Amino acid sequence: MGDKSIFREKNVKKASEVELLDGYIRVNGYASWVMVLGGGLLIAVFLLWAFIGRIDLNIDGAASSDNGRLTCYFNAEDVERMNVGMQVVIEDKEYTIEEIGNSLYYQDQVPNDIRYLNKGCEWYRVIYAESDLEDGTYRASVLTESIRPISFLAGGK
Numbered sequence: 001m002g003d004k005s006i007f008r009e010k011n012v013k014k015a016s017e018v019e020l021l022d023g024y025i026r027v028n029g030y031a032s033w034v035m036v037l038g039g040g041l042l043i044a045v046f047l048l049w050a051f052i053g054r055i056d057l058n059i060d061g062a063a064s065s066d067n068g069r070l071t072c073y074f075n076a077e078d079v080e081r082m083n084v085g086m087q088v089v090i091e092d093k094e095y096t097i098e099e100i101g102n103s104l105y106y107q108d109q110v111p112n113d114i115r116y117l118n119k120g121c122e123w124y125r126v127i128y129a130e131s132d133l134e135d136g137t138y139r140a141s142v143l144t145e146s147i148r149p150i151s152f153l154a155g156g157k
Contacts, residue, residue: 049149050148050149050150050153051148051149051150052148053148053149054146054147054148054149055146055147055148055149055152056143056145056146057143057144057145057146057147058141058142058143058144059074059075059078059081059082059141059142059144060139060140060141061073061074061075061078061117061118061139061140061141061142062113062114062117062118062137062138062139062140063088063090063137063138063139063140064111064113064114064136064137064138065131065133065134065135065136065137065138066135067135068130068131068132068133069128069130069131070088070090070095070128070129070130070131070133071126071127071128072088072126072127072128072129072140072142073105073110073114073118073121073124073125073126074118074124074125074126074127074140074142075118075121075123075124075125076104076123076124076125077123079100079125079127081144081145082097082100082127082142082144083097083100084097084098084099084100085097086142086143086144087142087143088127088129088140088141088142089140089141089142089143090131090133090138090139090140090141091133091138093131093132093133095129095130095131096129096130097127097128097129097142098128098129098130099127099128100125100126100127100128101125101126101127101128102125103125103126104123104124104125105123105124105125105126106122106123106124107121107122107123107124109124110124111137113137114137117137117139127142
């Protein structure tokens with residue numbers, strides 16, 4: 001077996017000729033490198049967002065302020081995910097939930113302006129908080145969960 005080569009002699013002879021090297025080696029231009037760098041940058045930004053960013057899960061509703069007392073109306077099913085001590089956000093201000101009502105209210109039992117802000121809601125429950133807002137009706141939101149995108153993408157919480 002001594003002198004056998006794994007390469008065919010004809011191919012080795014062709015590859016050793018200097019003039020023919022361009023036929024075997026393809027030189028990439030700048031456009032190819034820009035595309036590779038752009039793709040790498042896109043992947044890096046996505047991974048950075050996945051590990052550092054947050055996805056907030058909010059429940060939207062409506063609130064009525066009367067003499068510093070905030071009465072917030074939310075879909076009855078959504079209130080099950082809320083707890084005393086969570087924050088109600090109204091006009092970029094946070095107010096702490098002090099009490100969660102147990103009673104159910106049908107849509108005909110709540111004020112019209114609340115029904116207007118909570119379109120499509122049939123049954124309501126209320127939560128209460130203290131506020132410094134002027135008397136009136138406002139959009140309200142409660143942050144129930146904040147997760148990192150990577151844990152969401154990995155299938156866990």
